[in-house]
Amino acid sequence: MNLSDFGRRFQAYSGITHLMDDLAEGMAQPGTIMLGGGNPATIPEVVAVFEAVLDKLRDSGKLVSTLANYDAPQGKASFLETLADFFKQQCGWNITSRNIALTHGSQSSFFILFNSFAGSSRGVIKRVLIPLVPEYLGYCDVGIEADLITSQQAKIQQLGKGFFKYQIDFEKLQVDDSVGLICVSRPTNPSGNVLTDDECQQLDRIAHHHNVPLLIDNAYGTPFPNIIFDDVNPFWNENCIVCMSLSKLGLPGARTGIVVANEEVIRYFSNMTAITSLAPAGIGAEIVNQLILDEALLPLCHDLIRPFYKGRAELAIALLRQAIDDSRLHIHKPEGSMFLWLWFEGLSIDTSELYQRLKRNGLLVVPGKYFFPGQGDDVGEHAESCVRMNYVQSEQELAKGIEILARELKRCW
DSSP states (O other): OOOOHHHHHTTSOOHHHHHHHHHHHHHHSTTOEEOSSOOOOOOHHHHHHHHHHHHHHHHHTHHHHHHHSOOBTTBOHHHHHHHHHHHHHHHOOOOOGGGEEEESSHHHHHHHHHHHHSEEETTEEEEEEEEEESOOGGGTTOOSSTTOEEEEEOEEEEEETTEEEEEOOTTTOOOOTTEEEEEEESSOTTTOOOOOHHHHHHHHHHHHHTTOOEEEEOTTOTTTTOOBOSOOOOOOOTTEEEEEESHHHHOGGGOOEEEEOOHHHHHHHHHHHHHHHSSOOOHHHHHHHHHHHTTOHHHIIIIIIHHHHHHHHHHHHHHHHHHOOOTTEEEEOOOBSSEEEEEETTOSSOHHHHHHHHHHTTEEOEEGGGGOTTSOSOOOTTGGGEEEEEOOSOHHHHHHHHHHHHHHHHHHO
């Protein structure tokens, strides 16, 4: 193929493509233990709620109407109004529907936002600053131009009992005129780290000082889906862009992302949606709109979704401690999301090789090197000693997968 520069940029195999290919391959091979992907759990009680809402929408005629009609590029108007009122009441945000846009999932949001605030700008190269890594691997390759991201290694705080936590090293954080956007996720995929309210406020002050937006990826956070185990306050202001998603509620197939920003950003974002895809999908918006109107969304998150993931994280840790009785296993404190971040100190191989060995034994995890965007090709020894493990599978699958991991680690150690 005679590709353009744009085409060649996205021809290379990426970490996120690797992850999604493994997800599809594992699902096609019976017996593969899927502890690698990011698909949310199928929680029967949550599925029952969605089915009841779909029945209600079908009976009212809204289901057919939603499927048979385009929405505006900004998204379904009724949902935008409902969401604005919801955020006012639950978060205290001073917003209207003009501060919200829908998109085809958060990944497409990042593509638009990263390339809008970073890259070539009147002869100057702007970059996205990620103030601590590891971070979400989906950020790595969304830049139309190469090397769009710069990042900083996190401080490691040892918590005792085999746990640790990443923290932003504000003393070393360098922000200059080359930064066009600051981006964090909260909770962080892959580590489950949750930035404190103070850390968010400090990043916000830095962003304001340098006149750049602060983007908070809130795919797992509060107020929904609320896969977050510490009490923190939702964060937004006119200089902040919050990206949310319906995927982790249990609706990944609906491909619905939410962008909350100032009105100028939302107008621009909606125009980009019109040009690239006409309008976002409407079915996820219609389902969650009904949940909010029925005052069922927060109980769904607080009473079903959050307890399920918290309980499953505790189970996975107990199984790991039982199977791997070794002080060289370190677990990042699970504060949210649906993953455990495991650090294997002193391995004789890197976790890219460990990943291949586990895969041959029917277990899929994700090697740590993919989660260090902006660090170049040499991500360092710590990155090559870590893996991300999804804990949403059944107790039997978790136990079986962890036993495979334990046997291979014993050989490596």
